[in-house]
Amino acid sequence: MYSVSVDNLIFGCRDGVLEIFLIQHAHGPASGKWGLPGDWIKDGESLEEAALRTLSTRTGITDIFLEQLHTFSSIDRHPEERVITTAYYTLIRPQDFATMAGSHELDARWFSVNQLPPLMYDHQHILQRGLLKLRQKVRHEPIGFNLLPAKFTLAELQKIYEAVLNIKLNKPNFRRKMLNMNLLIDCLEKQTGQAHRAASLYRFDQSIYNDLKTRGFVFEL
Incomplete structure (x- = not known):
């Protein structure tokens, strides 16, 4: 038993x-x-x-x-x-x-x-x-939807990937790959309350996010 x-x-x-x-x-x-x-x-x-x-x-x-x-x-x-x-x-x-x-x-x-x-x-x-x-x-599906606020910066998204993969990613390469996937929508807003230069805010395109989760992709580091 x-x-x-x-x-x-x-x-x-x-x-x-x-x-x-x-x-x-x-x-x-x-x-x-x-x-x-x-x-x-x-x-x-x-x-x-x-x-x-x-x-x-x-x-x-x-x-x-x-x-x-x-x-x-x-x-x-x-x-x-x-x-x-x-x-x-x-x-x-x-x-x-x-x-x-x-x-x-x-x-x-x-x-x-x-x-x-x-x-x-x-x-x-x-x-x-x-x-x-x-x-x-x-490496094959988008992540971040349950880990980020509705509006987030590319730096915040990169930190998610770095934390999960336990590695340091190249900032320009990461941003280029993410933006080329058409997964993110520019909110045309900036962070508020920042002591340094305010970064742009983005949100996920829900339909593309769901589509990429279904058919997958290869995220090259």
Whole structure:
């Protein structure tokens, strides 16, 4: 016999740093340890419904797209029983949501993916698999819609790509590639309240964004 669960990789980007939302367990063999937020599948519930419920419990989000990452089924991944888990991932703006711990958790907070506490069970492996998927995705699909305000600068967009890819990008090349994709619409506005030279504001063209997510592209670094 085995149990079935879901685990969520909730990624965010803040101040040019890619973060992951983690919870600290209060009970059981993982008591006091940090891990990905997850839960058991309830009767009559699909995997996706369980993942969305888990996301909503910790963030209040009810209408965001979750993408399935992988099913992890190693026999020894849980110390007490056979547990098969399916991981989902999503991208949100951490500053836009009041994240919270669940009823059986000690704490919940955001961590930089480069400065993590020791994670329970195989959650480090799951996270690394998620990071690899996210970095592959950014090279073939547009990102930023859930990570940026409605109007943003090219510098803010570049910071998102740099945080996800964990590299420094050439500023002129990045801007040229983004503008050549016709993905961005110039708002004909400038930043306000800046001590330095105000940068132009852009927004995503929703139809082109959706089209590029469907048919994909190759983002050459």
